Structure formats: C-alpha cells, structure tokens
Amino acid sequence: DIQMTQSPSSLSASVGDRVTITCRASQVIRNDLGWYQQKPGKAPKRLIYAASSLQSGVPSRFSGSGSGTEFTLTISSLQPEDFATYYCLQHNSYPFTFGPGTKVDIK
Amino acid sequence: EVQLVESGGGLVKPGGSLRLSCAASGFTFSRYSLQWVRQAPGKGLEWVASISYRSTYIYYADSVKGRFTISRDDAENSLYLQMDSLRTEDTAVYYCARDITLIVDYWGQGTLVTVSS
Numbered sequence: 001d002i003q004m005t006q007s008p009s010s011l012s013a014s015v016g017d018r019v020t021i022t023c024r025a026s027q028v029i030r031n032d033l034g035w036y037q038q039k040p041g042k043a044p045k046r047l048i049y050a051a052s053s054l055q056s057g058v059p060s061r062f063s064g065s066g067s068g069t070e071f072t073l074t075i076s077s078l079q080p081e082d083f084a085t086y087y088c089l090q091h092n093s094y095p096f097t098f099g100p101g102t103k104v105d106i107k
Numbered sequence: 108e109v110q111l112v113e114s115g116g117g118l119v120k121p122g123g124s125l126r127l128s129c130a131a132s133g134f135t136f137s138r139y140s141l142q143w144v145r146q147a148p149g150k151g152l153e154w155v156a157s158i159s160y161r162s163t164y165i166y167y168a169d170s171v172k173g174r175f176t177i178s179r180d181d182a183e184n185s186l187y188l189q190m191d192s193l194r195t196e197d198t199a200v201y202y203c204a205r206d207i208t209l210i211v212d213y214w215g216q217g218t219l220v221t222v223s224s
Contacts, residue, residue, distance in 0.1 A: 001169075032208070034207070034212075036152070038152075042216075043202055043214040043215065043216055043217060044144075044152060044202075044214060045214075046207075046212055049210055049212075050210075053210070055211075056211070087151065087152055089152075089154075089207065091207060091208045094157070094166040095154060095166065095167075095168050095169065096142075096154040096157070096207070097154065098151060098152040098153065098154065099151075100151050101151045101152075
C-alpha cells in the first residue's frame with residue numbers, strides 16, 4: 001500500500017502569509033494526487049487535481065506542484081477563509097490513501 | 108445540478124449492521140465510478156471502498172474488507188454500503204463521492220454512523 005505523509009501537521013499563519021504544505025508518497029504515484037480543503041462540519045472540497053491543475057472556481061492564490069513522490073500545495077497570500085485543514089489524496093493505486101492532514105489556523 | 112445525498116446513518120451496537128444509501132441526481136449515474144470515504148470524529152479522511160462502472164471492479168480498504176459491501180443500482184441512481192460486524196472504530200461520518208479520480212469530483216454532505224453499546 002502507498003503511504004502518504006504530510007508536513008507540517010499544523011501551522012499558525014497570518015492573513016497575507018505565504019503557506020506551503022508538503023505531501024510525500026512512499027512510492028511513485030506519477031501526478032495522481034489531489035489536494036483537498038476541509039472546514040469543520042463540511043465535506044472536503046478539492047482545490048487541485050493531477051498534482052498541479054487548479055480546480056475550476058478555486059482562487060488562483062492556490063497552486064500545486066510536484067510529481068513522482070513529492071508534492072507541494074502553496075497558498076500565495078493567506079486569506080481569512082483559508083483557515084481550514086488540508087489533505088492530499090493519492091489515487092494512483094488501490095487502496096487510495098489520504099495524507100494525515102495539515103491544520104492551518106490563525107496566528 | 109449534481110447532487111449526492113447520503114442516508115441510513117444512526118446509532119448501532121457493536122456487532123450490528125447498517126446499510127447506507129447515497130441517492131444521486133443531475134448526471135448519468137451509470138457512467139461513473141463511485142466511492143465511500145469516512146471520517147472518524149476529530150480524525151482525518153479515510154477512503155473506504157470504490158465501485159466502478161457496471162460494478163466491474165470493486166475495492167475495499169483493509170480495515171473494512173470482509174465486513175462491508177459496496178454496491179450500486181443504476182436503475183435507481185443509488186449507491187449503497189452494507190456494513191456488518193460493526194466495531195466502535197467504524198464510528199464516523201460517511202461520505203459518498205463521484206469518481207474522485209476525475210477532473211471534477213462531487214461529494215455528498217455525509218451521514219453519521221455511531222457504533223456504541
């Protein structure tokens with residue numbers, strides 16, 4: 001099974017900060033990775049698909065990069081509505097696996 | 108408008124059974140793979156099971172294999188998850204989703220399953 005790790009597990013940041021979250025896969029997954037944002041009590045919402053493609057309707061301050069085993073989600077200028085938990089998901093092979101999540105809260 | 112609406116959650120004792128349903132609308136249901144994903148209280152997301160177009164391929168997480176059964180009824184535009192031999196660790200919000208491997212995915216709002224004596 002493919003294991004996904006995420007770092008950091010949590011971070012505190014201010015509005016306007018640049019934020020970077022890293023996800024690593026235990027084996028090569030090409031670009032079969034998505035990034036999700038989840039707010040309390042809500043279903044996850046995908047921000048990035050295929051590692052670096054921005055989902056329609058998602059603000060351009062979100063970007064993804066990487067391929068193979070190392071991936072990054074970047075928020076270029078953190079906004080108040082971005083405080084949430086972020087997960088990566090690999091769908092290269094079954095069982096699909098999510099990263100453990102990164103909680104972004106207000107500094 | 109694509110909609111996925113889960114139902115069937117509730118309180119069940121350990122060792123019991125429950126059947127979740129996911130009613131879909133707004134797209135040609137039979138053409139898509141579907142998934143169940145769960146989230147235990149205060150924990151992260153966990154993929155549970157997937158079923159392909161025409162039910163050709165079915166996959167389960169090791170944590171539920173042999174206890175849960177995913178199925179679909181294309182005539183009824185519905186996805187199901189039969190959960191048997193439930194354990195306390197199966198307590199979670201269960202989400203159905205439309206093919207999370209595609210460019211556009213859709214998720215329901217979830218249904219809560221509580222396994223407790």
